[in-house]
Amino acid sequence: MNLSYWEIKTWLTNIDYTVVGSGIVGLNCALQLKKQYPKANILILEKGMLPQGASTKNAGFACFGSLSEIIDDLNTHTEQEVIELVKKRVKGLALLRDNLGDKTIDYLQLGGYELFQDTNSNLFQNCISKITEINNLLKPVFNAGVFSLKQNSFQFKNIKENTIFNQFEGQIDTGKMMEALLKKVQAKGIKILNNILVEEFSDNENTVNIKTNQFEFTSAKLLIATNGFASQLISETVKPARAQVLITKPIKNLHIKGTFHLDEGYYYFRNINNRILFGGGRNLDFKTEETTEVSQTDLIQNKLEELLKTTILPNTAFEIEHRWSGIMGVGNQKKPIVKQLSNNVFCGVRLGGMGVAIGSTIGKQLADITL
Template sequence: MNFSYWEIKNWFTAVDFTIVGSGIVGLHCALTLREKYPNSKILVLEKGILPQGASTKNAGFACFGSASEILDDLKNHSEEEVVQLIQKRWDGLQLLRKNLGDSAIDFKPFGGYELFLKEDESSYNECLQKLPFINEILKPIFKNDVFNKEVDRFDFKEIHEYLIFNPFEAQIDTGKMMHSLLQKAIANNIMILNHIEVAAFHENNIGVLISFDDFSFISKKLLFATNGFAQKLTNNQVKPARAQVLITEPIPNLDIKGTFHLDKGYYYFRNIDDRILFGGGRNLDFSGETTTEFGQTELIQNHLEKLLKEVILPDTDFKIAHRWSGIMGMGSSKNPIVEQLSDNVFCGVRLGGMGVAIGSLIGKELADLVQ
């Protein structure tokens, strides 16, 4: 690296906290550290032009889990664990709104819906049958019923008669959220450097030696907020999970409004700027989508288009405007990993596809590990 004396002096000398990852978790961690240590030097390193994983690439769902997703979680986690996870997601959403404000994130409480394909008879019947049970275990958090059934008013095709409606769900503008968060970080004297990928770190008696390219510097503390990319440097049990997304051209008189879930959360769509944003399909090829490589596959993109044409927009002409992907962090458990790895190294990762909901809270918890 061709750094000058001034660059080394001002950016890489006497660093108190270095955070790897400038997404929702990393920036909330930095802001919490600023509150706790107002005179500290805080440096955020980001390997992408923008936050590389999912913070600017997600669908903008302010959600905490559909009915079928919650029932699926109950098969792999205890009832107490599932309720605690939903509590964290709900608390995280409130913290995000409090920190940035609803207008800054374009928060729109349109509610969320779950629809069931005609071929998915068993999941449909199970969800309807167990709605009272789900509402009961979630009542301590929301004080009211979360889920109720409604007749489809959107003219979807090839689905069962009833949708499951959740009035507590909303949508946000992911780009506006991250822009606002970046502005807030800069206003709080948090330094953010892009296009820097940490290659290695080594703890010594004065802190942590952090290396990238052919340059190294010392930071008193090192905090990883890299989620789907965490395994490479932290050796945590985090598996990357690619999520493929597409968005249509504007559609005249589009009547679909809200956030929508399909097939235990593996598919999701919403309205945005008179368009339909539609993502998912990871369940079609779990092994292929367990990757940190960005990109799309014909298998998944063709299936998304098929569902758009046959189920979501069956009587509407549409064109695909753009496609992209993001990288999430998954694992055998949906509980995030927030832990101290050594004396001066910490991590907050494995957000389980719920970064919008819990990212702000995990960032705060990560900062709170530092003593």
């Protein structure tokens, strides 16, 4: 890039902290750094025009795990680990709401519903049999029962008559959340450069040399918050997981309210501005969806449309207005990776599809380990 003296001096000189990724984690990290060091020169680099991970691509679920997901987690985690996972998500959501305000992000606690297909009786019976056990497990976190049975009152078809209701689940407007975070960051004098891809870096004891697709520069510290794209820069065990989404055109008299999980949470939908936003389906082809390509496949998009027609909106005409994809960061364990990689390089990645819930706290933790 043909940079002038002024551009180099103003944007790329004497950088104290460089944050890679302008998603939930990166922005919260930068805000925490600025809080601790008000005079610090902080630069955020973002490879896209907007955040390219899942921060502006998600469904806006303010959730901490459906019943079937928590039961499944108990197969690979101890009870105490599961309690800690849920606790972190609850605390993260509280921090997000406190930082930005419920009105700003359109937070609504309308509850969440887990639906079970007629063909999935074993999963349904297993979940029902463990409601009391899981409620007791989570009681220290919520001081109340979380899950209960509720009738299918939304005229969904081909599902069990009863759904499992989560009274504490909420929803937000993802766009408003990210817009508010960006405004806070910019108001603090933190610089953001978009369309800048970090290609490689080297830690030289006192500084980090950073090479991008546009220029090279040095920074005292480097903080990597690229989640699903982490493997492109670092060797931590983070796999990309693509989430495909579609949204309908507005539908008159759409009475569906709340957030909805189907098929162990691999499908999820909600009402937003009298439209159905519907995503998921990566369980149809895990290997293909283990990608950083932000595109769609016929296999999953056709399945989403089929479920809309047969299950979610069986008696309602609808049209698809838009489709997109987001990239999550997952692994064998649900515990995020927040660690020091070398003298001056740190990372906060692998949010496991819970970025809305834990992104604020992971960003804060990432900043804190550099202090």
